[in-house]
Amino acid sequence: MKRAIEGAELEWPPLHGATPERVWRDVLQPIAGILRQSSAAVAADLVTLVRGEVPELFVDAQTVDEAMSSTEESVRLFAQLLEVGGNPAQSDLPPSTLAIMRSAVWRQIPLSWHSRFYRLAQQHVWRWLHSHIVDQTPDGSDRALAVDLATTMLLQFVDRAMTLADEAYEIEREKWLQGAAASRGAAIDDVLADRDQDVTSLSTRLRYDLTRHHVGVIVWSDNWSHASTSLPALSEAVAEIARANGAESSITHPLGSLAVAGWFSSRRDFGPDLEFSLDKKGSPVLPEGVKVAAGVSGHGIDGFRLTHTQAGHARSVAALLPPEDVDVTRYQDVAVIALCAADPEHATRFVRQELGSLAADDEATFRLAKTLQIYLRENRSRARAAAVLSVHPNTVNYRVRQAEELLGRSIDENSLELGVALTMLPALKRLDATRSSGV
Known part of the structure; x- marks a missing residue:
C-alpha cells in the first residue's frame, strides 16, 4: 500500500x-x-x-x-x-x-x-x-x-x-x-445430542470404537498469531496427549477457529492420573500457548458424552481463573467451582457472604485465604499444608489465625460452606466480570 x-x-x-x-x-x-x-x-x-x-x-x-x-x-x-x-x-x-x-x-x-x-x-x-x-x-x-x-x-x-x-x-x-470429516462431524453431533444409540453404526461412521474407555478433552488457544493455534495443530496436540497416555485411538471435532474437542480411547480404564505435560520421552506434550481442559475417563457411549461434558465444564472454569494459572484444567480438580459457577450472580454473593473481608481483592489477603483453603483441604495438618506451600508450619499457623480474624468467626463454624467459598475465591474476579457482561 x-x-x-x-x-x-x-x-x-x-x-x-x-x-x-x-x-x-x-x-x-x-x-x-x-x-x-x-x-x-x-x-x-x-x-x-x-x-x-x-x-x-x-x-x-x-x-x-x-x-x-x-x-x-x-x-x-x-x-x-x-x-x-x-x-x-x-x-x-x-x-x-x-x-x-x-x-x-x-x-x-x-x-x-x-x-x-x-x-x-x-x-x-x-x-x-x-x-x-x-x-x-x-x-x-x-x-x-x-x-x-x-x-x-x-x-x-x-x-x-x-x-x-x-x-x-x-x-x-x-x-x-x-471429505470424511463431514460424516464424522455429523456422527459426533448425533452422539452428543443422543439422537442415535446404535453403537455399532456410530462407531463405523466415526471410525472410532465407542465401546471402549474414553477421555474427553478440549484444546484451545487465545492467540491468533501462533503457528500452534491452527486447527490441524490443535488436533495434533490431541493426538500427542493421546499418545502420552497410551491411548489406542483418538478423534477431534472443531469447536471454533481456535478450539477443538477431542477424545482418546483404550480397552482399559485410564484412571485419574492422566498426563498432559510430558510424553514418555520427557518432551512437552502441549505446544506453547495451547491449553487443555479434560474430563474424567468414562466407558461406552454414555461415557463418551459425559467426559466431553465434563471437559466443557473444566474449560468454563479455566476461563474464570487467572490466565497465567491455566495450562491444564482437570474436571475432578474444579468440579465444585464448575457446579457453583453455573449461576455467577449467586456464586459471587455466596463467596462474599461467607468470606467477608477475607474476599478482599489484594495479594496479601488472597495469600491468607489460599493458606486457609490448603490447611482445611489437608485436614488441618500444619505440616502437610506447609509442605504444599513451601513455608514453615508456624507460618501456616500465623496465616490461619489472621484469616480467622478477617472472617470474624471460628473456622469451625459452617466449615463446609467455608471450604466451598475458599475453593471458589480464585474465580471471583472473573465471575464478577461474567455476571456484568452477560457472557
Whole structure:
C-alpha cells in the first residue's frame, strides 16, 4: 500500500483531483487516525450489537473473543486504508477472519449469519464516521463530499470483504463436503445430542470404537498469531496427549477457529492420573500457548458424552481463573467451582457472604485465604499444608489465625460452606466480570 505524501498520487481513484484530495487531507485523514486508535472500542460496541441481533453466532465466550479480535483487525484495516488513501478494492481479509469463515463451515454455521454481521458492521461504522464528520466540519459542500467519500470507501471495503469471505467459505465447504470429516462431524453431533444409540453404526461412521474407555478433552488457544493455534495443530496436540497416555485411538471435532474437542480411547480404564505435560520421552506434550481442559475417563457411549461434558465444564472454569494459572484444567480438580459457577450472580454473593473481608481483592489477603483453603483441604495438618506451600508450619499457623480474624468467626463454624467459598475465591474476579457482561 502506498503512503500518501505530498506530490504522490493516491491509490484510490475517487481521491484524484484537487478538491477531493483536500477534503480527504483536512477531514477524513484525521478522522481515520482516530478510528484506527479507537478500533478496539468500536469493535467491542459492534460485537455487542451483533450479539443482540444474531445471538446464534456466539455460542460461548471463545466465539465472542474470536469475533472481537477479528472485528478489531477489520476496523483497523479500514481505518488504515482511509488514512493513507488506499484502494479498498485491493484489500485482503485479516487472517483471523479467514479462520472464522473456515471454522463456520466445520461448525455448520449458515453463511447468511455472517452476511448479516457484515451488514450490521457497515451500518455501525458508517454511523461512527458520519457523526465524526458532522462534529468536525461545518455544514456545506466539504461536509457533503467528506460523507460521500467515506461512504463510498466503506461500501467498497465491505463489498470486497464479503466477496472474499464468501469465497473462503465456499472453498472450505467444498473440501468439507468431499471429505470424511463431514460424516464424522455429523456422527459426533448425533452422539452428543443422543439422537442415535446404535453403537455399532456410530462407531463405523466415526471410525472410532465407542465401546471402549474414553477421555474427553478440549484444546484451545487465545492467540491468533501462533503457528500452534491452527486447527490441524490443535488436533495434533490431541493426538500427542493421546499418545502420552497410551491411548489406542483418538478423534477431534472443531469447536471454533481456535478450539477443538477431542477424545482418546483404550480397552482399559485410564484412571485419574492422566498426563498432559510430558510424553514418555520427557518432551512437552502441549505446544506453547495451547491449553487443555479434560474430563474424567468414562466407558461406552454414555461415557463418551459425559467426559466431553465434563471437559466443557473444566474449560468454563479455566476461563474464570487467572490466565497465567491455566495450562491444564482437570474436571475432578474444579468440579465444585464448575457446579457453583453455573449461576455467577449467586456464586459471587455466596463467596462474599461467607468470606467477608477475607474476599478482599489484594495479594496479601488472597495469600491468607489460599493458606486457609490448603490447611482445611489437608485436614488441618500444619505440616502437610506447609509442605504444599513451601513455608514453615508456624507460618501456616500465623496465616490461619489472621484469616480467622478477617472472617470474624471460628473456622469451625459452617466449615463446609467455608471450604466451598475458599475453593471458589480464585474465580471471583472473573465471575464478577461474567455476571456484568452477560457472557
